[in-house]
Amino acid sequence: MNTQTSLTDMIADSLELRDGIWYGEKGLYWSNLSREDNQSYIRELPQLGAKATLRKYFPQHEEVIFSPKRMGGVATLDLRPEDRILDAGCMWGALTVPLAYTGAQVVGIDQTEESLKFLAQRKAEEGLENLTLINADLKKIALRAGSFDKIVLNGVLEWIPEVENVEVNQFTTRRPGLWESLRRLRQRPPGHQSPREEQVRFLKKIAGALKDDGVLYLAIENRYDIYYFLGQKEPHCGIRFFSFLPHGLQNLVSLLLRGREFRNWTYSEGGLRSLLRDAGFTNVDVLYGFPGYHFPELVLQKEGMRFFRSAAMAQSPSRIKKAVKKIVSHTVFGIFKARALAPAFIVHARKI
Amino acid sequence: MINIIRNYLHKSQCQTGIALTEEGRPRTVVRTTFSREGADILRAEMEYLRWYARQVADETFLNDMQVHVRDCYGKCQFPYHEGETGDYYRPLHLNAGKIAAVVRHYGKIFADDEAPVHGDFSLGNIIFKGDDVSWIIDWENANRCMPRCYDLIYLITENCLFCRLTGTRIADEDTAAYRRLYREISDKYEIPAQVADGPGQWCSDVVRRYMEKTGIDHSKCPFIAVEGKIIREVDEILKRNGLP
Numbered sequence: 190m191n192t193q194t195s196l197t198d199m200i201a202d203s204l205e206l207r208d209g210i211w212y213g214e215k216g217l218y219w220s221n222l223s224r225e226d227n228q229s230y231i232r233e234l235p236q237l238g239a240k241a242t243l244r245k246y247f248p249q250h251e252e253v254i255f256s257p258k259r260m261g262g263v264a265t266l267d268l269r270p271e272d273r274i275l276d277a278g279c280m281w282g283a284l285t286v287p288l289a290y291t292g293a294q295v296v297g298i299d300q301t302e303e304s305l306k307f308l309a310q311r312k313a314e315e316g317l318e319n320l321t322l323i324n325a326d327l328k329k330i331a332l333r334a335g336s337f338d339k340i341v342l343n344g345v346l347e348w349i350p351e352v353e354n355v356e357v358n359q360f361t362t363r364r365p366g367l368w369e370s371l372r373r374l375r376q377r378p379p380g381h382q383s384p385r386e387e388q389v390r391f392l393k394k395i396a397g398a399l400k401d402d403g404v405l406y407l408a409i410e411n412r413y414d415i416y417y418f419l420g421q422k423e424p425h426c427g428i429r430f431f432s433f434l435p436h437g438l439q440n441l442v443s444l445l446l447r448g449r450e451f452r453n454w455t456y457s458e459g460g461l462r463s464l465l466r467d468a469g470f471t472n473v474d475v476l477y478g479f480p481g482y483h484f485p486e487l488v489l490q491k492e493g494m495r496f497f498r499s500a501a502m503a504q505s506p507s508r509i510k511k512a513v514k515k516i517v518s519h520t521v522f523g524i525f526k527a528r529a530l531a532p533a534f535i536v537h538a539r540k541i
Numbered sequence: 542m543i544n545i546i547r548n549y550l551h552k553s554q555c556q557t558g559i560a561l562t563e564e565g566r567p568r569t570v571v572r573t574t575f576s577r578e579g580a581d582i583l584r585a586e587m588e589y590l591r592w593y594a595r596q597v598a599d600e601t602f603l604n605d606m607q608v609h610v611r612d613c614y615g616k617c618q619f620p621y622h623e624g625e626t627g628d629y630y631r632p633l634h635l636n637a638g639k640i641a642a643v644v645r646h647y648g649k650i651f652a653d654d655e656a657p658v659h660g661d662f663s664l665g666n667i668i669f670k671g672d673d674v675s676w677i678i679d680w681e682n683a684n685r686c687m688p689r690c691y692d693l694i695y696l697i698t699e700n701c702l703f704c705r706l707t708g709t710r711i712a713d714e715d716t717a718a719y720r721r722l723y724r725e726i727s728d729k730y731e732i733p734a735q736v737a738d739g740p741g742q743w744c745s746d747v748v749r750r751y752m753e754k755t756g757i758d759h760s761k762c763p764f765i766a767v768e769g770k771i772i773r774e775v776d777e778i779l780k781r782n783g784l785p
Binding site: 262474487496537 | 546558561575612614
């Protein structure tokens with residue numbers, strides 16, 4: 190799909206095409222890299238190509254962008270070449286490019302222009318004419334009703350309520366200092382919508398953009414992942430023993446340690462079902478991703494927990510941690526099938 | 542819904558999923574890939590699987606098999622076969638009945654000149670009903686490059702290797718069983734002389750040559766992944782007592 194006419198079937202906004210990317214209203218920055226780092230490699234992209242550029246500048250990100258294991262959850266969908274698929278928050282195309290391989294018409298929207306420039310290079314190298322890239326604010330872009338067969342939100346929903354630019358490393362480690370934290374505590378910003386309200390509003394938009402028989406694919410961390418109780422850092426703020434605190438206490442801790450309110454809400458399975466129901470998704474199937482949804486070894490429905498194997502969770506450079514993970518996961522998931530404590534949810538949500 | 546039970550495991554180029562019935566029983570196996578290499582492998586794998594289904598005259602399997610493979614994407618599904626796979630951690634003499642059944646099944650089904658080599662002919666890839674072979678799974682490494690006797694030599698030697706790895710002693714009963722099975726195999730297939738120097742090392746050499754010839758990564762094969770010293774130990778035991 191490479192014409193303005195086809196795009197306007199799906200996007201109501203007026204977009205401008207430049208260098209293979211359609212541009213709409215700008216949103217916040219979100220990346221694993223700082224803007225400076227992102228800018229550093231873009232100039233060499235056309236000469237070296239996507240993979241070679243990444244290997245030269247940021248080899249540590251090669252796996253997260255190119256590993257086919259990223260598609261472990263998406264493979265549970267019934268993908269068809271006649272589908273229209275929206276990858277909302279597509280970033281560097283870890284899922285977008287493999288989705289385009291299926292022959293489907295794929296639209297990738299991301300708020301960070303630099304990420305899309307990298308993805309545009311991949312698109313050109315692979316000759317993916319069925320892929321369209323849009324740089325726009327996910328919360329503001331107008332999607333036409335009933336446009337998509339599938340919409341993918343892979344690690345995106347918890348970032349929707351975010352009000353700051355995000356460079357992930359800095360965002361999850363920054364310590365503003367005690368005085369700055371106390372000052373922010375006294376000067377809390379005026380109430381905007383709660384994170385849950387923002388997520389429901391966004392999901393309603395997504396529901397509207399889906400065809401009646403369309404499917405939302407949603408991947409998100411479990412607020413009550415067993416490993417949070419064992420000291421694993423919450424990935425959106427980098428704080429231990431944080432995820433399962435009440436939201437008010439989360440805000441206090443986050444203001445003190447990170448200088449900001451905590452808005453990257455995740456949920457229990459029940460909380461997630463309730464959120465989706467409020468957004469108009471009445472038919473929800475939940476699968477569980479082990480050891481998570483980024484590089485899942487296993488993606489199992491409730492009846493599929495018999496296929497759980499603890500080796501899937503035993504990944505760590507430390508032999509002791511590996512052994513502990515194996516024992517804990519075998520007990521919690523292998524014996525007790527305690528899905529409520531699974532690391533991540535992978536959801537297929539339908540309106541009817 | 543599809544449960545993903547293997548996501549590009551052991552350097553495989555594909556994912557394996559299982560779709561369940563409403564009662565929660567496995568109904569269909571789904572193999573998916575999102576890469577060019579994976580699509581080539583999946584295409585070949587489905588041809589070999591189709592060949593096997595024709596050999597065992599499983600019309601239901603052939604009718605229900607669905608194969609969709611493009612340049613860089615493939616999704617194939619086929620019926621799930623119920624049953625228990627073999628246990629290669631169990632001492633060889635306790636597996637001898639099952640392995641003898643496998644040798645008979647192999648001799649019958651893989652008899653013609655067009656027959657491929659399975660390439661990963663492990664007890665863990667054979668489904669049994671009692672001691673009888675019900676089905677053979679995991680055809681991702683099937684090929685027509687390896688020697689015809691490779692599968693069966695691999696089968697009996699791998700059982701000994703895994704016992705050694707778990708600290709189970711390869712006892713006299715095991716080497717006696719190995720000797721009997723080896724004779725059965727040699728009655729049906731010409732076994733190269735190098736096997737007598739060490740079946741484990743021979744399997745390792747076959748896989749290395751296969752990887753060099755095809756460029757396919759088979760480095761998770763136990764005879765490549767396991768330390769050479771352990772393979773040599775197993776070979777010494779088998780040469781002393783297990784080989785005719």
